[in-house]
Amino acid sequence: xxxxxxxxASAPSTSPKRPFFDWRVWTVASVLLVAVGLSVLLGVxxxxxxxxxxxxxxxxxxxxxxxxxxxxxxxxxxxxxxxxVVLFLFxxxxxxNICPTSLTNLAEVYQALTPEERKQVQIVFIxxxxxxxxxxxxxxxxxxxxxxxxGLTGPKSSIDQTVLAYGASYEMVAGSSNQPNxxxxxxxxxxxxxxxxxxxxxxxxxxxxxxxxxMVTDIRAVLREPRS
Amino acid sequence: MxxxxxxxxxCAFASLREISVFLMSRLFxxxxxxxxxxxxxxxxxxxxxxxxxWMRAVPDVMxxxxxxxxxxxxxxxxxxxxxxxxxxxxxxxxxxTTKEGEGLKQVVGMQSVDSLKIPAHGTxxxxxxxxxxxxxxxxxxxxxxTQIDFTIKLEPGDxxxxxxxxxxxxxxx
Numbered sequence: 001x002x003x004x005x006x007x008x009a010s011a012p013s014t015s016p017k018r019p020f021f022d023w024r025v026w027t028v029a030s031v032l033l034v035a036v037g038l039s040v041l042l043g044v045x046x047x048x049x050x051x052x053x054x055x056x057x058x059x060x061x062x063x064x065x066x067x068x069x070x071x072x073x074x075x076x077x078x079x080x081x082x083x084x085v086v087l088f089l090f091x092x093x094x095x096x097n098i099c100p101t102s103l104t105n106l107a108e109v110y111q112a113l114t115p116e117e118r119k120q121v122q123i124v125f126i127x128x129x130x131x132x133x134x135x136x137x138x139x140x141x142x143x144x145x146x147x148x149x150x151g152l153t154g155p156k157s158s159i160d161q162t163v164l165a166y167g168a169s170y171e172m173v174a175g176s177s178n179q180p181n182x183x184x185x186x187x188x189x190x191x192x193x194x195x196x197x198x199x200x201x202x203x204x205x206x207x208x209x210x211x212x213x214x215m216v217t218d219i220r221a222v223l224r225e226p227r228s
Numbered sequence: 229m230x231x232x233x234x235x236x237x238x239c240a241f242a243s244l245r246e247i248s249v250f251l252m253s254r255l256f257x258x259x260x261x262x263x264x265x266x267x268x269x270x271x272x273x274x275x276x277x278x279x280x281x282w283m284r285a286v287p288d289v290m291x292x293x294x295x296x297x298x299x300x301x302x303x304x305x306x307x308x309x310x311x312x313x314x315x316x317x318x319x320x321x322x323x324x325t326t327k328e329g330e331g332l333k334q335v336v337g338m339q340s341v342d343s344l345k346i347p348a349h350g351t352x353x354x355x356x357x358x359x360x361x362x363x364x365x366x367x368x369x370x371x372x373x374t375q376i377d378f379t380i381k382l383e384p385g386d387x388x389x390x391x392x393x394x395x396x397x398x399x400x401x
Contacts, residue, residue: 002344004303008248018396085243093287093289093290094291094292094399096284096292096293096338096360096363096364097294097323097356097357097360097362098292098325098336098338098357099358100284100286100290103382104397105400111316137289139287139289140287140289141289141290144286144287144288144289145287166332167332167333167343168332168333169329169334169335171335171337173337173339176340184338185337186326186328186335186336186337187336187337188332188333188334188335188336189334189335189336190332191275191333203332206336206357207357227288
């Protein structure tokens with residue numbers, strides 16, 4: 001412990017008597033190193049989340065370019081909306097509780113934006129129930145929440161590909177009567193935010209949508225982001 | 229008042245303040261009782277009262293909607309909400325919201341149940357994204373800003389509470 005190394009001797013201005021292997025110095029140094037390491041790690045995590053209200057995807061990946069049908073059966077692709085912030089969710093129009101709640105909240109979020117910001121934001125409702133939701137029904141349904149909302153559906157295969165690509169899920173549940181059209185749909189109730197560069201960036205559970213101010217803050221932050 | 233042993237100016241002041249606080253709290257209780265009585269006109273012998281009922285205003289293309297409210301049971305026996313009825317729809321059923329799976333794969337759905345429990349000295353909250361009364365087979369479309377005659381059925385005692393429920397897009401507080 002009392003060995004004086006040549007290094008300490010070469011820096012006599014500090015403390016010439018301090019041994020190189022002073023355990024106190026090494027303890028302090030290791031503690032400092034661990035602390036710096038931890039804060040860097042936590043900082044990286046914090047940077048990934050960047051103070052967003054929604055859960056931020058990391059790393060950001062290009063959002064699956066879904067191809068579905070809008071009103072009058074016209075094809076709508078996600079890529080056509082690039083340059084806008086797209087918030088989309090899955091549902092069905094016979095849903096009496098979750099879907100109207102989410103769409104009412106999203107309508108409030110949308111209306112809380114400035115008219116200029118609204119031009120750069122598109123809210124999309126994707127029906128996973130094309131059997132009952134025709135493009136016309138769907139359009140009447142979504143536009144009653146806000147005239148700017150877009151309702152999309154399509155053949156089951158296109159819907160399934162989209163659902164799969166976003167890691168979502170849905171299943172039909174038969175009703176109590178034996179009528180073929182008496183069924184409910186259990187479905188993912190998340191809202192997916194795709195940034196103007198076409199990257200799937202943020203995810204919201206349905207309960208989060210009621211917090212209009214936090215949602216607006218997120219959308220504004222994404223709109224300000226530099227395009228990659 | 230209990231702390232004021234000597235009659236003094238300060239004590240008189242404290243007493244006045246306590247009296248006013250007491251009166252205000254009484255006034256508040258009376259207001260609450262009045263409100264509950266008002267909302268549950270037919271609930272004469274029951275111990276369940278209804279607060280903040282509302283029916284969701286839904287798009288014209290929808291054939292169903294939901295009714296939300298808070299049911300308060302002031303009695304010492306549990307009660308159950310077993311259903312309801314309204315002239316504007318075919319049927320009303322208590323529903324619960326179900327969640328299956330974890331993370332991204334989680335699916336949310338609803339399930340019809342025979343009843344929803346209102347614990348003794350407790351409440352049952354029917355709210356968006358949660359438990360609700362589903363109103364199915366709309367014959368007439370509930371317009372925002374109007375009032376709908378709505379009856380809820382409770383057990384035990386095959387008890388009914390008749391309500392006038394506002395139609396709204398947002399929760400009514």
